[in-house]
Amino acid sequence: MPKIDYSLNSYQRPKLETPNGEKKLLLHSCCAPCAGEIMEALAASDIDTTIFFYNPNIHPFEEYEIRKEENVRFAKKLGMPIIDADYDINEWFEKTKGQENEPERGKRCSTCFDMRFERTAQYACENNFDIISSTLGISRWKDMGQINDSGERSGQLHHVPYWDFNWRKKGGSSRMLELSKKENFYQQEYCGCVYSMRDTNNWRVSKGREKIERGVKFYHEAKLKLSQID
Template sequence: MKNCHLLHVCCAPDLAISYLSGARGDIFFYNPNIHPKAEYEKRYAEVIKIAALFKMNVLKVPYNPDLFFKLTKGLQNEPEGGTRCEICIRMRLEKTMEYAKENGYKSVSTTLTASPKKNVAMIVKIGKELEKKYGVEFLPNVYRKSPLYNDAQKLIRKMGIYRQNYCGCIFSIRNSVIVATQETKTVKSGVEV
């Protein structure tokens, strides 16, 4: 059935686990939060590889980081998972829902729920609010709970798929560097991480 389901995709590793867990539909790679542009292009290229393997259609979506920076202005020092992240997730899901409504899709889900670092309750809450606004069903699939999670990780390694070490925005780069530095210091001091 054409235009049945629209799958918001954040990255190739999360697409792999989501697909193996049953996710289908057209891929909507809308992630203006990813910075710098070279990182965005790298993640997009990896999504194309996984999509080709699974024979999934990837929709062309413009990269617009200015919107992310406008919406999160003044929130640079927010902790990961805080207000800035909530705004970012809402921005991405809202654009997905808007596109779904305009193009006749019946439902939407997101691979954001595959990440063990994301707040699934927050994602589902936002999705359900947007469901009411746009009249497109939001499917709250929690892909990371799949028994095929380890199979997806093996597939990613076998294909040589790039695994990013930060969520995507410039602020999460800073936080991942801080965490990596703290972990290195802890290991060097002989304390288990």
């Protein structure tokens, strides 16, 4: 059987369908690089999608603004509505208190996912959306089971179904990277929270590398500051 080429230039997108024919999808987005491929797939499938940007974990606020604006930029390109939710960082710190030293994929990540999914599901319920999903699962650095468990819990809490589609399959992760390069998305090197930045910097220093330089566009021929190319 010939190998299928799933790259952006040759891939023939199949029409996606929601699990039970739901019409209005509220898609939680963590950042443009993760969301881009998923947003394109949904747009190509004519699924009525609204993006919900709620990520109070992202630290510091300047980093949050950069990631949000990249997502807004691509949503506008696709003609896709995007909701800019609150940046309630103080509540995030309160909920994760005592979990500061949890590893990636540990209890702190579950707390963080729950907080973001619960707000997504609540908004969906209050604004007549039929189903929710998230871009979090496309990253190979995340535990998909952990993410889906959180999505299911939050959906049940607010009586809205959660779509656990595996966005990584059939070349999704590789197309995500291709699209990020094509669209010149801002690419961060840590998940988002102050603790993930700390742990990433510790790892980089242990390998003799420099600490994270925020505000740099890594999907570019040179590491240029956003202000130099915008």
